[in-house]
Amino acid sequence: MNYWADLHIHSKYSIATSKDCCPEHLELWARRKGLTVIGTGDFTHPGWREELREKLIPTGDGLWRLKPEYRLETGVEIPGAPEVHFIISGEISLIYKKNGRTRKVHHLLLLPGLDEAERLAGRLEKIGNIAADGRPILGLDSQALLEMTLETCAEAIFIPAHIWTPHFSLFGANSGFDAIEECFEDLTPEITALETGLSSDPAMNWRLSALDRFLLVSNSDAHSPANLGREANLFATGLSYLAIRKALTPPGEGFLGTVEFFPEEGKYHWDGHRACGIRWAPAQTRQHQGRCPVCGRKVTTGVLHRVEALADRAPGEKPAGARNYERLVPLVQVIAAAEGVGEKTKKAERIYWKLLQNYGPELVVLREAPLDEILRSAGPLTTEGIRRVRQGLLEINPGFDGEYGQVRIFREEERQAYLGQAALFAFAMDGEENRRSGPDYLGLPTVKKGEEKKEEQAAGLPSLNPEQRRAVTAGAPQVLVVAGPGTGKTRTLVHRVEFLLEKGADPAEITCVTFTRKATAEMRERLQRLLSPVYGARKAGAIR
Structure with missing residues (x-):
């Protein structure tokens, strides 16, 4: 077992x-x-x-x-x-x-x-x-x-x-x-x-x-x-x-x-002197001969520095027989960081217990539970937080001299953007009846930079991966797609418009909304490139 x-x-x-x-x-x-x-x-x-x-x-x-x-x-x-x-x-x-x-x-x-x-x-x-x-x-x-x-x-x-x-x-x-x-x-x-x-x-x-x-x-x-x-x-x-x-x-x-x-979160990953607020990568410590520039005392040499001093291999080499490993962040910490609340708040506790009740212990939720199912219980922010932890898409200010590192799953502007996207949809998340009548919940994997334009085609859906194809062809009246940067959201939306037009939708009844001038220009360019040869020019502007 x-x-x-x-x-x-x-x-x-x-x-x-x-x-x-x-x-x-x-x-x-x-x-x-x-x-x-x-x-x-x-x-x-x-x-x-x-x-x-x-x-x-x-x-x-x-x-x-x-x-x-x-x-x-x-x-x-x-x-x-x-x-x-x-x-x-x-x-x-x-x-x-x-x-x-x-x-x-x-x-x-x-x-x-x-x-x-x-x-x-x-x-x-x-x-x-x-x-x-x-x-x-x-x-x-x-x-x-x-x-x-x-x-x-x-x-x-x-x-x-x-x-x-x-x-x-x-x-x-x-x-x-x-x-x-x-x-x-x-x-x-x-x-x-x-x-x-x-x-x-x-x-x-x-x-x-x-x-x-x-x-x-x-x-x-x-x-x-x-x-x-x-x-x-x-x-x-x-x-x-x-x-x-x-x-x-x-x-x-x-x-x-x-x-x-994540080792950067450990209390002694980097070098430093906590009393003087000095936090250094090993190269910085060597540059300063190991002395704190504030008080002149020796800084505490951290784990990464010590590993580099004794290492006889370059980073990334894996010896034969080495076991696999995964890096995780405790579930309540993920929830609190994603939702922008304290770990001991009622909101964090409510989401935590709902996830455990629906999917099992913490290690199952963090490692195995499908993201589209987590979304039904926890909403888009926590779901995206778990996805980022699984893929290592975190920002960590490394720990030093006895102080734990600080993990940031979302920047505040990212968190607010996710809140804004989710707020476009009004739906209840509890109860089987509400689930049946609510939107489809989908998550997109990351797309390598540069692949979107290379693969995008003027007709059909062969350039889409399976998750994007599901979003494009979903039959529900509402489709909520939770996805991070680089997952192909704009491409998916453009192909969704194409799909609806092919099904007989009136172009005048389709509105695409995004949140910045840069994103508006990108969406306009993609819509024109993909749809204009068949459906004619479309108007794109900004709402202020």
């Missing part, structure tokens, strides 16, 4: 996490997101282990389920919501000296049960305080932790976490290593997977040939239930700990790929 798994999360016992990071709320949000397996997080904390024993039951295959009496209802029925399983997981922060430098590295550990977690925690508490934070900080070498973990549980899965984060990671610019062998020495072969982190994606990691032998996983590192699934892994295995472990061991049979943050 195919299923999504988010293996790196945190509990309410970790610093700076939501009080709702408890089993019942994590399970609830996993259903909403479409996650079949989620990590428990923080297995080293004694209070959290006690709560997990109270609220979870083992499935007998190394995974766990929430006890029925703790299950929370979503409020609406979500078709296709998975039955959620937990896998015992935790993150450990290490600070130690090696090869003359202070190292700060985080690691993600997965275990087949709470008994194994109890034994490992018992050994770790002799080294440092594991009760102060769900993600404990220990003065222990990474190699020593790996050895201790495997001695305690030979079936443990040990994954270096968010490997590029500047301050706490395997390759971090401030305290990391230049090679994985420098970190783990003779135990390096025990490492089979690496976590890319929010500020990098697989393509960035492909630039290092030394990483080709590792599977690249992605997880949310969520500090609140709502952030589950912002990154996740797609498996095609049975639901068991050993099946997941096998899939995360090369050749990785059953590990299909990941969904990712």
